[in-house]
Amino acid sequence: MVSKRERILNAAEELFAEKGFSAATVEEVAKRAGIGKSTVYEYFSSKDEIFRQTLKAGLESYLDAMKGRLKQPCSVRDVLTAIGTAHFNFVKEHTFTARLLADEYNDTPWARQWLLGLRERRIAMFSSLIRQGIAEGEFRLVDPRMAAEVLLGVLNALCAPLLNGKNKDAVSLERFHRGIAIFFEGMLAK
Amino acid sequence: MVSKRERILNAAEELFAEKGFSAATVEEVAKRAGIGKSTVYEYFSSKDEIFRQTLKAGLESYLDAMKGRLKQPCSVRDVLTAIGTAHFNFVKEHTFTARLLADEYNDTPWARQWLLGLRERRIAMFSSLIRQGIAEGEFRLVDPRMAAEVLLGVLNALCAPLLNGKNKDAVSLERFHRGIAIFFEGMLAK
Amino acid sequence: MVSKRERILNAAEELFAEKGFSAATVEEVAKRAGIGKSTVYEYFSSKDEIFRQTLKAGLESYLDAMKGRLKQPCSVRDVLTAIGTAHFNFVKEHTFTARLLADEYNDTPWARQWLLGLRERRIAMFSSLIRQGIAEGEFRLVDPRMAAEVLLGVLNALCAPLLNGKNKDAVSLERFHRGIAIFFEGMLAK
Amino acid sequence: MVSKRERILNAAEELFAEKGFSAATVEEVAKRAGIGKSTVYEYFSSKDEIFRQTLKAGLESYLDAMKGRLKQPCSVRDVLTAIGTAHFNFVKEHTFTARLLADEYNDTPWARQWLLGLRERRIAMFSSLIRQGIAEGEFRLVDPRMAAEVLLGVLNALCAPLLNGKNKDAVSLERFHRGIAIFFEGMLAK
DNA sequence: AATGAATGAGCATTCATTCAT
DNA sequence: TATGAATGAATGCTCATTCAT
Numbered sequence: 001m002v003s004k005r006e007r008i009l010n011a012a013e014e015l016f017a018e019k020g021f022s023a024a025t026v027e028e029v030a031k032r033a034g035i036g037k038s039t040v041y042e043y044f045s046s047k048d049e050i051f052r053q054t055l056k057a058g059l060e061s062y063l064d065a066m067k068g069r070l071k072q073p074c075s076v077r078d079v080l081t082a083i084g085t086a087h088f089n090f091v092k093e094h095t096f097t098a099r100l101l102a103d104e105y106n107d108t109p110w111a112r113q114w115l116l117g118l119r120e121r122r123i124a125m126f127s128s129l130i131r132q133g134i135a136e137g138e139f140r141l142v143d144p145r146m147a148a149e150v151l152l153g154v155l156n157a158l159c160a161p162l163l164n165g166k167n168k169d170a171v172s173l174e175r176f177h178r179g180i181a182i183f184f185e186g187m188l189a190k
Numbered sequence: 191m192v193s194k195r196e197r198i199l200n201a202a203e204e205l206f207a208e209k210g211f212s213a214a215t216v217e218e219v220a221k222r223a224g225i226g227k228s229t230v231y232e233y234f235s236s237k238d239e240i241f242r243q244t245l246k247a248g249l250e251s252y253l254d255a256m257k258g259r260l261k262q263p264c265s266v267r268d269v270l271t272a273i274g275t276a277h278f279n280f281v282k283e284h285t286f287t288a289r290l291l292a293d294e295y296n297d298t299p300w301a302r303q304w305l306l307g308l309r310e311r312r313i314a315m316f317s318s319l320i321r322q323g324i325a326e327g328e329f330r331l332v333d334p335r336m337a338a339e340v341l342l343g344v345l346n347a348l349c350a351p352l353l354n355g356k357n358k359d360a361v362s363l364e365r366f367h368r369g370i371a372i373f374f375e376g377m378l379a380k
Numbered sequence: 381m382v383s384k385r386e387r388i389l390n391a392a393e394e395l396f397a398e399k400g401f402s403a404a405t406v407e408e409v410a411k412r413a414g415i416g417k418s419t420v421y422e423y424f425s426s427k428d429e430i431f432r433q434t435l436k437a438g439l440e441s442y443l444d445a446m447k448g449r450l451k452q453p454c455s456v457r458d459v460l461t462a463i464g465t466a467h468f469n470f471v472k473e474h475t476f477t478a479r480l481l482a483d484e485y486n487d488t489p490w491a492r493q494w495l496l497g498l499r500e501r502r503i504a505m506f507s508s509l510i511r512q513g514i515a516e517g518e519f520r521l522v523d524p525r526m527a528a529e530v531l532l533g534v535l536n537a538l539c540a541p542l543l544n545g546k547n548k549d550a551v552s553l554e555r556f557h558r559g560i561a562i563f564f565e566g567m568l569a570k
Numbered sequence: 571m572v573s574k575r576e577r578i579l580n581a582a583e584e585l586f587a588e589k590g591f592s593a594a595t596v597e598e599v600a601k602r603a604g605i606g607k608s609t610v611y612e613y614f615s616s617k618d619e620i621f622r623q624t625l626k627a628g629l630e631s632y633l634d635a636m637k638g639r640l641k642q643p644c645s646v647r648d649v650l651t652a653i654g655t656a657h658f659n660f661v662k663e664h665t666f667t668a669r670l671l672a673d674e675y676n677d678t679p680w681a682r683q684w685l686l687g688l689r690e691r692r693i694a695m696f697s698s699l700i701r702q703g704i705a706e707g708e709f710r711l712v713d714p715r716m717a718a719e720v721l722l723g724v725l726n727a728l729c730a731p732l733l734n735g736k737n738k739d740a741v742s743l744e745r746f747h748r749g750i751a752i753f754f755e756g757m758l759a760k
Numbered sequence: 761a762a763t764g765a766a767t768g769a770g771c772a773t774t775c776a777t778t779c780a781t
Numbered sequence: 782t783a784t785g786a787a788t789g790a791a792t793g794c795t796c797a798t799t800c801a802t
Contacts, residue, residue: 004786004787020210020212021210021212022210022212022213023211023212025770025771026771026772026773027772035787036787036788036789037772037773037788037789038773038774038775038787038788038789038790039786039787039788041772041773041774042785042786042787042788046772046773047771047772047773112354116354119350142368143365143368146365146368146369147369149347149348149350149369150344150347150348150369150372150373152347153343153344153345153346153347153350154340154343154344154347155343156343156346156347157339157340157342157343157344157346158336158339158340158343160309160339160343164302164306175333175336178332178333178336179336179337179339179340181376182332182337182340182373182376182377183340183372183373183376184376185375185376185377186371186372186373186374186375186376186377187372187375187376194761194762215795215796215797216796216797216798217796217797225762225763226762226763226764227763227764227797227798228762228763228764228765228798228799228800229761229762229763231797231798231799232761232762232763236797236798237796237797237798384765384766400590400591400592401590401592402590402591402592402593403591403592405791405792405793406792406793406794407791407792407793415766415767416766416767416768417767417768417793417794418766418768418794418795418796419765419766419767421793421794421795422764422765422766422767426793426794427792427793427794492734496734499730522752523745523748526728526745526748526749527749527752529727529728529730529749530724530727530728530749530752530753532727533724533725533726533727533728533730534720534723534724534727535723536723536726536727537719537720537723537724537726538716538719538720538723540689540719540723544682544686555713558712558713558716559716559717559719559720561756562712562717562720562753562756562757563720563752563753563756564756565755565756565757566752566753566754566755566756566757567752567755574782574783595775595776596775596776596777597775597776605783605784606783606784606785607776607777607784607785608777608778608779608783608784608785608786609782609783609784611776611777611778612782612783612784616776616777617775617776617777
């Protein structure tokens with residue numbers, strides 16, 4: 001059985017993703033978690049704290065999903081593709097968290113800072129791999145950080161339909177791969 | 191002299207971009223516009239309506255900025271680059287509006303629908319051009335809509351530093367062009 | 381017509397005196413003032429602030445009532461009696477404020493500090509007069525401050541029935557004077 | 571070892587004296603008593619009941635302290651002085667209870683009634699002694715009840731520093747005696 | 761047209777009390 | 782007996798909206 005703390009976190013994740021932090025109410029969170037309103041305060045000291053923990057949990061779960069895909073004995077393109085695929089699957093699985101983690105979240109200043117931090121970590125991960133690809137002659141000579149940003153944008157764009165579309169299942173992984181292929185084609189050493 | 195209606199819209203644009211729709215208050219909007227709180231209601235029937243109009247104005251202003259760049263007697267790549275450049279300049283100029291228009295805006299359901307509509311229009315514009323590029327042999331054979339999505343993601347990613355960074359001026363157009371070049375390299379017919 | 385701010389202050393004074401600060405609610409205050417709950421917040425920033433202002437107003441009104449009775453060309457006993465009489469009348473008139481100003485008010489720490497300050501001012505006033513009485517040979521040699529405390533206790537004790545009794549009018553000024561007479565008899569130089 | 575019931579009562583006494591009835595919480599009481607929150611309800615049916623019993627215990631403890639000082643074979647003044655001394659020592663020892671018993675306690679209506687009852691009992695005790703003193707020619711002819719009220723006020727005033735001052739030990743019994751001496755001087759038959 | 765004043769509906773948070781163990 | 786967990790009712794405070802001028 002799932003702990004009450006987790007039930008609250010899950011409900012909050014859904015609601016924050018659906019309506020934003022300010023518009024979601026603690027009462028709704030409680031109701032969706034199937035508990036009384038004040039019980040929420042047994043587990044979290046404030047609404048802000050709920051958000052902080054929701055974000056933290058989502059972030060950890062995201063980074064977990066990326067793990068183990070970094071040091072494989074194959075081309076950088078394959079590694080990046082594997083990471084991209086993990087990203088895709090994560091978004092498909094945790095749509096709500098993914099929306100929270102999407103680049104733009106306007107509600108609360110401190111939340112934005114937090115999310116920008118995550119963005120930086122992802123960019124760092126990508127650019128490090130890209131630098132390696134360049135060194136190994138796999139990619140042509142480009143600014144690695146800039147290329148990393150571009151890749152991040154491509155991933156986000158290709159996953160966007162998962163966030164908003166009603167027919168998530170229609171969004172295929174195969175299409176996703178064809179999308180990032182454009183990026184890779186542009187990156188290859190001629 | 192700028193009309194009172196516009197003063198309200200400008201103030202609202204800033205505030206919504208800064209703190210999100212829910213967290214911004216009508217009183218703040220009025221104060222920033224330099225007018226009394228109830229005067230706002232002479233021009234807009236509700237807070238929601240203010241947001242709708244803010245969005246509408248931002249959207250129009252964005253589409254205006256794109257106009258005139260579509261039917262030029264040159265390569266599709268040049269046209270798309272021109273559009274991208276217009277996008278870049280718009281974001282630099284209207285940071286606040288740009289944030290509102292950014293793909294993810296989580297606050298209110300109907301706002302999201304509206305923004306998705308804009309996204310679709312941009313994608314349609316891009317994919318139509320890309321289709322033309324393919325037909326003319328400039329681009330290789332790809333799903334035009336998918337490529338359009340990718341391009342959109344690239345544009346957004348490359349403009350993201352303008353939205354959050356403190357040193358906006360450090361973000362150069364030249365870097366932006368090198369970024370989309372990756373996309374075009376991946377699109378060229380071999 | 382009495383200002384809304386004053387209506388709130390009056391209602392608050394009554395309620396705080398009746399039930400104490402914590403037990404009184406802002407809604408009750410508003411209802412008793414004949415206004416909406418949130419209107420209260422147009423005039424006072426918080427419940428604490430209401431209490432602070434209530435206390436301040438009560439204190440000023442009390443000190444006003446004492447004024448002009450200090451420098452009369454007669455015996456110190458007469459002056460002190462006049463002050464005592466003013467105290468008596470004030471309590472009769474402003475029962476609620478008087479309860480707030482009574483020595484013991486247990487609710488909020490900062491309020492207690494404030495009230496202790498008032499107590500000190502009253503003691504200072506009394507002891508200065510008593511010192512004068514001693515110097516002029518009217519009173520016997522006693523610690524002036526201690527005597528002042530005693531006098532204050534006597535005044536409070538004799539006014540207590542006004543604070544709690546249902547039949548306030550039965551409490552006569554004449555009885556009050558007979559009461560403080562005991563104090564003065566104990567003070568006279570033999 | 572002190573019983574759990576008493577531990578609760580002691581904790582409550584402290585807290586009620588420190589912050590007033592409304593502002594004190596059952597959880598704090600439990601914590602200070604070193605027990606779980608719901609255990610409190612094994613011994614007392616409600617927060618109100620805790621207060622009632624706290625008051626009752628304080629009152630009994632106060633009256634106990636007065637006992638045995640009433641029927642001594644000496645002057646009434648000596649008896650009253652002995653009672654006053656007992657009062658002084660009680661306040662010094664049980665500062666918290668003393669604050670609760672102080673004449674003014676504003677928080678809850680029924681508590682006030684109770685405390686007024688105690689006040690009446692003390693006044694009755696005093697006035698009976700004073701009547702005796704008058705009958706025996708020790709005191710001059712005054713309204714015994716009024717004199718009792720005055721005496722009570724004097725005792726309270728002289729003990730007030732014990733309730734609020736930081737330097738309780740600086741408040742001497744000797745000073746206290748000099749204070750009530752003023753009362754007695756005023757009472758003596760010439 | 762413009763606005764200060766007023767307010768009800770709503771929200772985050774607290775707390776006395778109950779329940780399950 | 783003892784208690785951690787749970788919660789509904791209440792409370793201070795906010796804010797979009799209306800009203801009177």
